Amino acid sequence: MYGFQPSEDQKTLVEAVHRFAVRELRPHLRAADDAGALPESTTRSGWELGLLPASLPEAFGGFGERSAVTGALAAEELGWGGLAGALALMAPNLVALPVLLKGSAQQKQELLPTFAADAYQPGSAALMEPRYDFDAGALETRALRRDGNYVLAGSKCNVPYAAESSWLLVYASLDGKTRAFLVKQGAAGLVIGERERNMGVKALPLYAVELRDCVVPASQRLGGEDHTDVSALIDASRVAWAALAVGVGRAAYEYALDYARNRKAFGEAIAQRQAIAFMLAEMATEIEAARLLVWEAAWLLDQGREATREAYLARNLADDMALMVADRAVQVLGGHGYIRDHPVELWLRDARAFAVLEGLAIV
Amino acid sequence: MISFERPREMDERLEFVRQVASGLMREKARYYDEYEHEIPWEFVNLMWERQLKTGESFRAGARPPSDGTSVVAQTLVHVIEVQSWGDAGIYLCGPGAGLGGAAVEVTGTPEQKTRFLARYREGKPKWASMAMTESHCGSDTAAIRTTAVRDGDCWVLNGEKIFVTAGHKSMVDSDGFMVVWATVDRAAGRAGIKPFIVEAGAPGLKITKLEHKLGIRASDTAAAVLDNCRIPLDNLLGSPDVVDPTKSFKGAMATFDATRPNVAASALGIARATLELLKEKLAERGVKIRYGTPRHLLTALERDIVEMEAQLRAGWLMTVKAAWLMDQRQPNTVEASMCKVKAGDVVTRTTQKGVELMGPLGYSRRLLFEKWMRDARINDLFEGTGQINRLIIARRILGYSSKELK
Numbered sequence: 040m041y042g043f044q045p046s047e048d049q050k051t052l053v054e055a056v057h058r059f060a061v062r063e064l065r066p067h068l069r070a071a072d073d074a075g076a077l078p079e080s081t082t083r084s085g086w087e088l089g090l091l092p093a094s095l096p097e098a099f100g101g102f103g104e105r106s107a108v109t110g111a112l113a114a115e116e117l118g119w120g121g122l123a124g125a126l127a128l129m130a131p132n133l134v135a136l137p138v139l140l141k142g143s144a145q146q147k148q149e150l151l152p153t154f155a156a157d158a159y160q161p162g163s164a165a166l167m168e169p170r171y172d173f174d175a176g177a178l179e180t181r182a183l184r185r186d187g188n189y190v191l192a193g194s195k196c197n198v199p200y201a202a203e204s205s206w207l208l209v210y211a212s213l214d215g216k217t218r219a220f221l222v223k224q225g226a227a228g229l230v231i232g233e234r235e236r237n238m239g240v241k242a243l244p245l246y247a248v249e250l251r252d253c254v255v256p257a258s259q260r261l262g263g264e265d266h267t268d269v270s271a272l273i274d275a276s277r278v279a280w281a282a283l284a285v286g287v288g289r290a291a292y293e294y295a296l297d298y299a300r301n302r303k304a305f306g307e308a309i310a311q312r313q314a315i316a317f318m319l320a321e322m323a324t325e326i327e328a329a330r331l332l333v334w335e336a337a338w339l340l341d342q343g344r345e346a347t348r349e350a351y352l353a354r355n356l357a358d359d360m361a362l363m364v365a366d367r368a369v370q371v372l373g374g375h376g377y378i379r380d381h382p383v384e385l386w387l388r389d390a391r392a393f394a395v396l397e398g399l400a401i402v
Numbered sequence: 403m404i405s406f407e408r409p410r411e412m413d414e415r416l417e418f419v420r421q422v423a424s425g426l427m428r429e430k431a432r433y434y435d436e437y438e439h440e441i442p443w444e445f446v447n448l449m450w451e452r453q454l455k456t457g458e459s460f461r462a463g464a465r466p467p468s469d470g471t472s473v474v475a476q477t478l479v480h481v482i483e484v485q486s487w488g489d490a491g492i493y494l495c496g497p498g499a500g501l502g503g504a505a506v507e508v509t510g511t512p513e514q515k516t517r518f519l520a521r522y523r524e525g526k527p528k529w530a531s532m533a534m535t536e537s538h539c540g541s542d543t544a545a546i547r548t549t550a551v552r553d554g555d556c557w558v559l560n561g562e563k564i565f566v567t568a569g570h571k572s573m574v575d576s577d578g579f580m581v582v583w584a585t586v587d588r589a590a591g592r593a594g595i596k597p598f599i600v601e602a603g604a605p606g607l608k609i610t611k612l613e614h615k616l617g618i619r620a621s622d623t624a625a626a627v628l629d630n631c632r633i634p635l636d637n638l639l640g641s642p643d644v645v646d647p648t649k650s651f652k653g654a655m656a657t658f659d660a661t662r663p664n665v666a667a668s669a670l671g672i673a674r675a676t677l678e679l680l681k682e683k684l685a686e687r688g689v690k691i692r693y694g695t696p697r698h699l700l701t702a703l704e705r706d707i708v709e710m711e712a713q714l715r716a717g718w719l720m721t722v723k724a725a726w727l728m729d730q731r732q733p734n735t736v737e738a739s740m741c742k743v744k745a746g747d748v749v750t751r752t753t754q755k756g757v758e759l760m761g762p763l764g765y766s767r768r769l770l771f772e773k774w775m776r777d778a779r780i781n782d783l784f785e786g787t788g789q790i791n792r793l794i795i796a797r798r799i800l801g802y803s804s805k806e807l808k
Contacts (some may be wrong), residue, residue, distance in 0.1 A: 041476060176694050299800075300800060311807050316800065316807055320795035323740070324795065332716050334406070347694060348693045355697055394697065394698075
């Protein structure tokens, strides 16, 4: 049976996340972007939502099970509140969910309880590399086997919370295939570089990271020796990214809609002109289009079915949608859209990230 | 619940349609494009027999029962998508109550539904049509000039209608009917516009012309003249009352809420046909689409394919959702217009790209790319142009009346 309505539990969760976004993300959107830092309260109060513990089984201190659909619903609301804050709150997922989904029994025992604890602690994933032709399926960061361990070498960029996380999940190429390794903060050869200076998502701490022959014990290879295929993680990360894009797009759209209703020109609201009204109609249509693709890809993941193509397509569509919608929101506001008194220029900068960055979130 | 599992109830009907589409329809697609207005009787009879035997619907017109658990509308968009994948022109020749029937379902009394729709469950193949457009007005239906004047126990209709899909088939080739939208009170504007059933053989209705079109040439698009056309009083669907200024027009609009997802489905069937053949032809030349590779590293060709696939899937899910809402008995005005806007854009772009990417093969009438591009274009025009549907969406999201957003 088809179904296009979140369950009652999911609705309750979405409402709670929305309230949080209204109360804790939106008010700090501008100041956090200017300061390049989120208030400490964002992750502290956000953690009380219990999003990650609700994805972890009781055996590891959580109280639920992981659902990509539920995760995507929450991500849209968080993205609506603000991309940097959303990514901050979802950063623990970057380690916890890969370990949950692909980790060995020992890795789960060791790591998951810390992510089900009462206090927020960030997680970090190092996927991107600083080159124009970066491709998650063809990494230049290498993992080599040596003396029963793995040795990682290469450059990473845009690594969230690299300096603050106890564990980093580093993606590297092993025998030509993308694999993931759990690297402990402070490991020899793990060099945390400077904060990245990007056009958007400025409030999120992102770092350049160097791996200089960083030795990782074999037991810290994600999945041990057996379940090491990370393509499902890349898929889930694309779904999360696309869901966040839907949220950012929706934020810009709603703001433009509201502005167009209130801004008067030639004796009536500008929304009463088809030139503006049609833009808004198309924005709403594209948001819905992207959202449904995201939901389907997430649903496939929850069903344990192949979702690589769907996640990729959803991400591509959502990337375009978020940029188009944010750009049009700027256009609807006219000159005011360019002024930093309004958030639409911020959303345009943030929206540009979707086609360019990846691996910053996972559901 | 969020789920994308196709209901199993529709499997058998879908399988039947798949066979008809890939065998009969696709095989004859070029023939009925070249021999405009010839009726594809083999298809018509096959579909009609199946409908008589099973009571299933393959055309717009069926309304789901009210318990909110049916999958009638969802099934319909699936079978329409597959038929249009076979051939959209031939699909539009499918017998049954169609758009005219949908108007009866939405605006008619139970007695009228029985009286007018029973014929579609027995005897020879029949069609129904819907006559709204006039030469001076299309989307601006409030400007309809065709009049209905009461004369004793009859309504007398006068005027001229154009662009009536299956007009000829409903009135000349079969004992069907045409739903004619006419005004009982010009001064009342929209409130005076009512739907009337004119049955085949009614004196005073004459099919005067069949249009020659860019595409969907198998489908007849007729003009009809109503010259003192007399019909029984109770052939007026719903109430003759003009007091409520919105009610009857709402009937017309509700009809479109019901049928727009079907138009979207038909559009997307053409788009899928194009995309599938496109990928097949590219594969023959050794082109592999690298799903998962960052988009800016793909070739222009790969990017086009990836974008088309994503857009097609999104349009399809929007269409299924609009149909699902209908089955759930939930309002779907916005979703119906959204899926039609999306599908109209998707099919136009995909089929035009099909011709472009195939180069001389795309332009050649040996293959179907050029035909699909011509067939596709109607979908952003009929049952509400892309602009009208944008207007509908905009009014809803802004909470504006038709006066506030013209």
